[in-house]
Amino acid sequence: MKLLEYEQQIFLDAFHDDGLLITARGLGLERILVNFFKVYCDPSTLVLVLNTTPLDEDFYIEQLERENVSPLPKTVTNEYNATERQKLYLQGGVLFITSRILTVDLLTDRVPVENVTGIIVCRAHRIFESCQEAFILWLYRQKNKTGFIKAFSHNASAFMTGYCHVERTMKNLFVRKLFLWPRFQANVQETLEKHKVDVVEIHVQLTDNMVACQAALLDLINACIKELKRCTTAIDAEEITVENAIAKSFDQTIRLQLDPIWHQLGPKTKQLVNDLKTLRLILRHLTQYDCVTFFNMVNSVRTSEKQFGQNTGWLFLESADSLFVHARDRVYGNREKEKKQNSDKGKNALEAAKLDVCPKWEALAEVMAEITDHNSKADPKLGPGRVLIAAEDDRTCAQLKEVLCEGADSLLARLYTKSLATKGEYIEEQKRIAQRKAKPVKDPDALSLTQMIASNMETGAGDSEPEEKPPCTSSDAYYGILPDPVTVIHPLHGCSDPFSLVRTLIEVQPRYVVLYDPDMEFVRQLEVYKASHPESPLRVYFLMYTGSVEEQRYLTTLRKEKEAFESIIREKATMVIPEEREGKMETDINLERDATPANATVNTRKGGNPTSSGKGKVIVDMREFRSELPSLIHRRGIDIEPVTLEVGDYILTPEICVERKSVSDLIGSLNNGRLYSQCVSMTRYYKRPVLLIEFDPNKAFSIQGKYPMSNDVSMQETTTRLTLLTIHFPKLRILWCQSPYATAELFEELKAGREQPEASTAMTVTALAEGIDWSDRFSHGPQDMLIRMPGVNSKNYKSIMNSMTDIAELSTLTEEELTRIMVNAQNAKQLWNFLHKDFSGIQSSDKGKVETKAGKKWNKRKR
Numbered sequence: 001m002k003l004l005e006y007e008q009q010i011f012l013d014a015f016h017d018d019g020l021l022i023t024a025r026g027l028g029l030e031r032i033l034v035n036f037f038k039v040y041c042d043p044s045t046l047v048l049v050l051n052t053t054p055l056d057e058d059f060y061i062e063q064l065e066r067e068n069v070s071p072l073p074k075t076v077t078n079e080y081n082a083t084e085r086q087k088l089y090l091q092g093g094v095l096f097i098t099s100r101i102l103t104v105d106l107l108t109d110r111v112p113v114e115n116v117t118g119i120i121v122c123r124a125h126r127i128f129e130s131c132q133e134a135f136i137l138w139l140y141r142q143k144n145k146t147g148f149i150k151a152f153s154h155n156a157s158a159f160m161t162g163y164c165h166v167e168r169t170m171k172n173l174f175v176r177k178l179f180l181w182p183r184f185q186a187n188v189q190e191t192l193e194k195h196k197v198d199v200v201e202i203h204v205q206l207t208d209n210m211v212a213c214q215a216a217l218l219d220l221i222n223a224c225i226k227e228l229k230r231c232t233t234a235i236d237a238e239e240i241t242v243e244n245a246i247a248k249s250f251d252q253t254i255r256l257q258l259d260p261i262w263h264q265l266g267p268k269t270k271q272l273v274n275d276l277k278t279l280r281l282i283l284r285h286l287t288q289y290d291c292v293t294f295f296n297m298v299n300s301v302r303t304s305e306k307q308f309g310q311n312t313g314w315l316f317l318e319s320a321d322s323l324f325v326h327a328r329d330r331v332y333g334n335r336e337k338e339k340k341q342n343s344d345k346g347k348n349a350l351e352a353a354k355l356d357v358c359p360k361w362e363a364l365a366e367v368m369a370e371i372t373d374h375n376s377k378a379d380p381k382l383g384p385g386r387v388l389i390a391a392e393d394d395r396t397c398a399q400l401k402e403v404l405c406e407g408a409d410s411l412l413a414r415l416y417t418k419s420l421a422t423k424g425e426y427i428e429e430q431k432r433i434a435q436r437k438a439k440p441v442k443d444p445d446a447l448s449l450t451q452m453i454a455s456n457m458e459t460g461a462g463d464s465e466p467e468e469k470p471p472c473t474s475s476d477a478y479y480g481i482l483p484d485p486v487t488v489i490h491p492l493h494g495c496s497d498p499f500s501l502v503r504t505l506i507e508v509q510p511r512y513v514v515l516y517d518p519d520m521e522f523v524r525q526l527e528v529y530k531a532s533h534p535e536s537p538l539r540v541y542f543l544m545y546t547g548s549v550e551e552q553r554y555l556t557t558l559r560k561e562k563e564a565f566e567s568i569i570r571e572k573a574t575m576v577i578p579e580e581r582e583g584k585m586e587t588d589i590n591l592e593r594d595a596t597p598a599n600a601t602v603n604t605r606k607g608g609n610p611t612s613s614g615k616g617k618v619i620v621d622m623r624e625f626r627s628e629l630p631s632l633i634h635r636r637g638i639d640i641e642p643v644t645l646e647v648g649d650y651i652l653t654p655e656i657c658v659e660r661k662s663v664s665d666l667i668g669s670l671n672n673g674r675l676y677s678q679c680v681s682m683t684r685y686y687k688r689p690v691l692l693i694e695f696d697p698n699k700a701f702s703i704q705g706k707y708p709m710s711n712d713v714s715m716q717e718t719t720t721r722l723t724l725l726t727i728h729f730p731k732l733r734i735l736w737c738q739s740p741y742a743t744a745e746l747f748e749e750l751k752a753g754r755e756q757p758e759a760s761t762a763m764t765v766t767a768l769a770e771g772i773d774w775s776d777r778f779s780h781g782p783q784d785m786l787i788r789m790p791g792v793n794s795k796n797y798k799s800i801m802n803s804m805t806d807i808a809e810l811s812t813l814t815e816e817e818l819t820r821i822m823v824n825a826q827n828a829k830q831l832w833n834f835l836h837k838d839f840s841g842i843q844s845s846d847k848g849k850v851e852t853k854a855g856k857k858w859n860k861r862k863r
Contacts, residue, residue: 006187019177026524043092045117059499099132100625118148125158134172135631141583156564174583182565195531198539203546212326219319291330291356292415298327330356355412384485385511392517518554616756619651632744646767647681651757657686670721791830796822
């Protein structure tokens with residue numbers, strides 16, 4: 001993979017110095033990463049890659065395999081045990097590894113940290129202080145002062161949230177240098193200008209009805225925003241505007257501002273948020289889909305709003321009436337003409353309807369006709385050029401495929417008869433469609449798209465699959481529109497593979513690209529593709545509705561990214577970074593913990609307590625390393641030891657066991673009864689069992705709602721189940737923590753002055769058998785022994801314990817007596833055979849131990 005001139009400069013800058021690299025979207029960051037992996041795929045180096053997904057890893061390995069790189073990177077998952085992972089680390093090369101596994105291996109010294117060449121961090125905009133990746137880098141820098149850290153991101157807008165986000169991210173990454181490569185960078189512009197793409201901009205005009213619907217929707221959105229600002233002062237007035245409401249991220253923006261106080265908002269404010277979401281969805285349907293789909297969407301919203309009364313008043317505005325009228329006119333035409341047409345008795349509803357064809361469909365038909373004409377005049381050596389059509393989502397692609405194969409009128413008629421026509425009209429239309437497909441087209445002068453495709457397809461216009469599929473590996477593409485030239489339709493968003501468009505460009509190598517919906521990232525990917533293949537001609541047809549929200553959304557995306565880079569550039573100019581920020585010096589305060597380590601010595605002559613030296617350690621279950629809490633505990637000076645625990649999540653002291661639950665986990669565990677079993681186990685093995693309920697400070701949470709609780713007690717309510725849990729387990733303590741930071745501080749206070757737990761002891765504690773209702777009435781040891789015997793299960797163990805005093809008495813019973821007690825002859829026979837088995841191979845000393853154990857009574861106390 002040959003890099004472009006600006007890509008070479010990016011690679012060299014990031015290769016020679018540690019730092020954070022931020023590029024504009026679509027400029028080929030994945031190409032730069034592939035070259036980094038290519039350099040470090042060598043057994044003499046060990047490079048760890050963080051923050052990648054399985055799809056990312058598959059793409060990178062596939063590209064390296066194309067270039068015959070050996071050895072290829074390996075993906076480290078839980079399929080490898082600890083011993084196998086140690087061998088992989090010693091083999092070197094590039095390793096894609098999950099953060100949870102690497103955290104555990106670093107804490108248990110399985111990773112030869114001193115031999116790690118460096119760490120590459122992808123999606124650096126997601127790195128914050130308490131995340132697993134930041135904890136990994138912190139552990140890495142403590143033991144390795146020479147290895148590199150290189151971080152990459154192509155999301156400049158993500159660094160705009162929060163105060164000094166870039167500087168804080170660089171601090172968490174332990175890097176001092178910041179490399180910025182926006183689209184307007186001089187080297188990028190110069191490189192891409194050398195091999196410009198042949199762009200044909202096609203400005204499509206909205207129909208009069210579409211313009212009226214758009215204006216009505218914008219008025220309604222503006223009215224809802226004004227009312228929302230009046231109802232609450234918790235939102236940023238400068239951020240919540242009509243212009244920003246068009247953007248895709250508007251829902252996320254408004255929820256981020258209102259989530260912390262969501263439980264305090266009134267029903268009207270909440271409904272306004274939902275109304276804005278609904279109106280934005282309708283606005284998207286206007287330019288994205290056909291008139292029938294749009295009318296069905298508007299009609300369904302109107303019906304549901306009237307039926308349930310769930311609206312904030314926008315439904316009764318004049319703009320709402322205008323929206324409903326013009327949405328209907330797009331299907332049935334003008335009302336006056338409609339009355340005249342309906343007076344004709346010979347016409348049914350479908351024939352009387354005036355279905356508006358999407359203007360972009362007509363423009364697409366003209367583009368395809370032009371491409372066919374160009375291919376007919378092309379150089380015979382080159383052959384017909386392949387065509388790639390890129391649309392917004394999967395639904396749009398499916399509609400375009402039907403338009404290209406069957407025609408726009410056929411698609412609209414099918415949609416109309418499916419959703420709006422009566423049953424009789426639906427049957428008649430299905431007959432006409434069947435007849436139309438059976439008869440050949442008679443008009444040779446017609447310029448319909450169906451005829452154009454039929455002339456190019458040997459199997460006919462209705463066939464959707466060519467004999468041979470194009471050599472494209474993307475599962476998100478639609479094939480078979482045209483076999484000659486090969487035409488592929490691919491969605492821009494919602495793909496199962498984030499690199500599907502890049503794969504399609506590489507494999508299909510289209511000569512013509514039709515950008516049905518504008519997308520900033522794909523436009524730049526096309527520029528990079530053209531610059532990387534200067535010998536291949538490429539023409540791009542850029543379709544866009546003039547004066548539409550679609551156009552404004554595209555321009556807003558460009559503006560926001562530009563503003564983000566300009567803001568980061570200004571921040572970089574004023575940024576003061578200490579020399580020891582990289583963590584390569586012993587004086588870096590970022591690598592200091594909040595207290596002395598656990599093995600610190602204490603002077604006993606000065607009143608020191610050997611059990612409270614340092615801040616000790618906490619035993620942590622392996623599965624808890626998906627959360628932020630272990631890293632925050634470690635940074636407070638408390639050592640953490642990862643093991644596999646069956647009972648509890650955190651063992652603070654030999655007596656304190658903590659089960660951590662988020663609010664969603666708490667509700668789910670209470671519903672399925674799992675929390676009850678966990679509390680039984682903790683109460684049995686630990687003197688101080690603790691249920692820790694941890695909630696997100698950025699989201700609304702309260703035990704009691706805004707309104708007073710009802711006097712009626714319902715077992716379906718979470719508060720009722722939680723109350724019963726505390727009544728059943730009086731020793732259980734419930735702790736509420738607002739964030740992982742508060743939890744770490746609380747753990748430190750709970751451990752103060754107490755003994756340290758032992759991992760070996762904590763690992764021997766096993767969870768109780770499912771379905772066993774352990775009781776303090778009987779001694780726990782004999783219960784354990786009994787329940788593990790053959791033939792004993794959760795249905796018969798209680799009757800056995802109630803019928804005799806100890807296991808010694810159990811061994812004296814006959815098989816018939818056991819059958820009477822256990823009610824099952826087969827289970828009784830298994831138990832009898834087990835108790836009367838010949839133990840001739842056991843030594844005499846062992847026999848004495850067995851007899852002593854068997855003679856112990858399981859009755860703990862009389863009741």
